[in-house]
Amino acid sequence: MSGPECCSNPPTLNPSGGAGHVDKIGGLPSYLTGSSISNRAVLLVSDVFGYEAPNLRKLADKVAAAGYYVVVPDFFDGEPYNPQNPDRPLLVWIKDHGQAQGFEAAKPIIEDLKSKGVSTIGAVGFCWGAKVVVELSKSRLIEAAVHLHPSFVTVDDIKGVDIPTVILGAEIDNISPPELVKQFEEVLAAKSEVDSYVKVIPKVAHGWTVRYNTEDAEAVKAAEESHQILLDWFAKHLK
Numbered sequence: 001m002s003g004p005e006c007c008s009n010p011p012t013l014n015p016s017g018g019a020g021h022v023d024k025i026g027g028l029p030s031y032l033t034g035s036s037i038s039n040r041a042v043l044l045v046s047d048v049f050g051y052e053a054p055n056l057r058k059l060a061d062k063v064a065a066a067g068y069y070v071v072v073p074d075f076f077d078g079e080p081y082n083p084q085n086p087d088r089p090l091l092v093w094i095k096d097h098g099q100a101q102g103f104e105a106a107k108p109i110i111e112d113l114k115s116k117g118v119s120t121i122g123a124v125g126f127c128w129g130a131k132v133v134v135e136l137s138k139s140r141l142i143e144a145a146v147h148l149h150p151s152f153v154t155v156d157d158i159k160g161v162d163i164p165t166v167i168l169g170a171e172i173d174n175i176s177p178p179e180l181v182k183q184f185e186e187v188l189a190a191k192s193e194v195d196s197y198v199k200v201i202p203k204v205a206h207g208w209t210v211r212y213n214t215e216d217a218e219a220v221k222a223a224e225e226s227h228q229i230l231l232d233w234f235a236k237h238l239k
Contacts, residue, residue: 006090006175007083007090010049018057026110028073028105029074034065039120040238041113042123042238043070043106044060044123045129046072046080048076051075059227063234073106075132081094099132100135107141120239122145122238123144124230125145125148131153143164145161145165150169150176151176158187164237167196168199171204171205182200195236203222209223209226
């Protein structure tokens with residue numbers, strides 16, 4: 001579930017990137033962008049590379065431009081996964097940075113947003129972050145969810161989801177292969193009361209929505225098409 005694909009194409013982190021700024025919310029340093037007086041907020045829960053990834057912040061700014069207050073927390077205490085550090089291989093690193101911890105850390109952020117007047121919250125989970133978002137969904141702490149190339153998410157998790165949910169998987173993905181994404185689709189389709197959209201995107205690999213090469217026109221196009229699905233979903237469900 002946490003094989004090499006989840007760590008392929010690591011980004012060059014940039015702590016000062018993006019049009020927003022970093023400040024604390026719910027006790028965690030977070031990249032914040034968009035109008036802080038918007039009553040609609042979106043939480044972006046990163047992959048293992050954390051909240052300083054340039055493509056992630058670029059997407060946060062795009063979501064903010066659609067009218068949302070966007071929060072990208074640092075769930076890793078300043079220690080995103082570093083594939084160049086031989087002393088902290090993924091299976092060691094993840095013991096200190098599990099999704100259960102991420103879920104607990106997200107709760108005060110949601111409380112903080114609501115105390116500031118936010119009335120509706122959506123969340124997007126990328127790879128590692130999808131498990132955090134599925135737990136937020138099961139607890140009904142958010143109003144709509146998007147999972148992009150999820151990791152660690154199980155069929156039982158999806159059975160517990162009853163909020164509007166998008167799941168986009170990659171055709172080339174050993175972590176959440178198309179067969180598993182199809183099972184997610186079947187579970188959600190059986191819930192007539194839950195609006196859902198599930199798709200396996202052809203010709204892309206795990207991580208394609210945020211770890212794409214900005215010089216590759218086809219990769220950019222595939223990522224941007226997925227970003228548009230995300231924007232359309234929140235436009236529909238975050239009122």
